[in-house]
Amino acid sequence: MNDDQLLRYSRQILLPQIDYEGQQRLLSSHVLIIGLGGLGSPVALYLAAAGVGKMTLVDDDTVESSNLQRQIIHTEHSIGQQKVTSAAERLRSMNAEIELDLRHQRLERSELVDIVRDVDAVIDCTDNFATRFLLNEVTQELKKPLVSGAAIRMEGHVTVYDARQADTACYRCLYQETGELEQSCAQTGVLSPLLGVIGSIQAIETIKLLSQFGQTLSSRLLILDAASMQWREMTLKPNPDCPVCQSHQV
Numbered sequence: 001m002n003d004d005q006l007l008r009y010s011r012q013i014l015l016p017q018i019d020y021e022g023q024q025r026l027l028s029s030h031v032l033i034i035g036l037g038g039l040g041s042p043v044a045l046y047l048a049a050a051g052v053g054k055m056t057l058v059d060d061d062t063v064e065s066s067n068l069q070r071q072i073i074h075t076e077h078s079i080g081q082q083k084v085t086s087a088a089e090r091l092r093s094m095n096a097e098i099e100l101d102l103r104h105q106r107l108e109r110s111e112l113v114d115i116v117r118d119v120d121a122v123i124d125c126t127d128n129f130a131t132r133f134l135l136n137e138v139t140q141e142l143k144k145p146l147v148s149g150a151a152i153r154m155e156g157h158v159t160v161y162d163a164r165q166a167d168t169a170c171y172r173c174l175y176q177e178t179g180e181l182e183q184s185c186a187q188t189g190v191l192s193p194l195l196g197v198i199g200s201i202q203a204i205e206t207i208k209l210l211s212q213f214g215q216t217l218s219s220r221l222l223i224l225d226a227a228s229m230q231w232r233e234m235t236l237k238p239n240p241d242c243p244v245c246q247s248h249q250v
Contacts, residue, residue: 001027005097009051022211023051029210030054032115034135035125036083037061038190039149041073042199043123043206048091050207054099055091056115059083060106070192106131112138121209123202124148129175136171139163140245145209145216146171149202154191154226156198159236160205162218163245169219169236170245194226 001024006013009023018026029052033040036059044055063071063078063086071083078086084102091098107115116122116138124135124146132148139146139161146161148171161170201222208214221234238245 005051012050017213018211022213025211026051026207027053029120030056030118031206031210032056032058032119032122033125034058034123034131035127036071036073036087037067037125037127038070038192038195039151039199039202040087040123040125041071042196043125043149043203044087044091045073045094046200046203047206048095048098050203051095052098052206052210054101056101056103056119057084057087058103058105058107058115059087060104070190070195072196109134109138113142116142116144119144121206122146123206125199125202129177132171133175133177136161137244140170145218147202147205147209149198151195151198152190153188154194156194156224156226157221158198158201158205158217159221160209160217162209162216165218167238168245169238170242172244173239173242174221174236191226194224197224197226 012018013020013023031047031052033044033055036044036057047055061083063074063081063083065079067074068076073090074086082104084104088100088102091100112134122135122139122144124132126132135146140163143163148161149158150156162168205216208216219236221236223232240246
């Protein structure tokens, strides 16, 4: 770590839980962010600001005016741009040292496996079940931590699925691949700052995983009702009949 980096990240280095060693781990880490929308925006911004060394950004969409209400990484000048390109411009303006790998595509399983194999953490900022199930399968198989967030209307969820730990639930333990009613913000709406809250928690959980401090949300699901501003916490138990995590036990 050079002198400029010591000054830049001094407020984090002062934290005894992070210190010099934790900041060095962040600088040498590589994360995968799937989705550069309402959740991916605060996640990417805060991880870049915190000094995560490399990010692979994946999104196959382009910026529309209706995105700007909640996708704070994009601006009016970004309309019509690929979301990964728009996000990269913003991140580089914040931290010129960050290394970015941009993927304007929806990854097939083989491509996802190749990327996940080389990262330290995966952050799920998507809004569809098919991608979430695929991310869960690959991270369970490769034993990579998956930081999962979701928000719709005025309710948000956030948790960590860490396949490196024994006796922990995975996404498939909670949700079945058939029979789920998939809803989107375009159909039901979402409160803009709610995405910032959930995305910020995802960023915190990722920093904890990378710098190796604290207790993560593994085996715990946080649920926020923004209308009443009440938090609930659920303990997650592995499903002994889960076809995913039970086949990839530690």
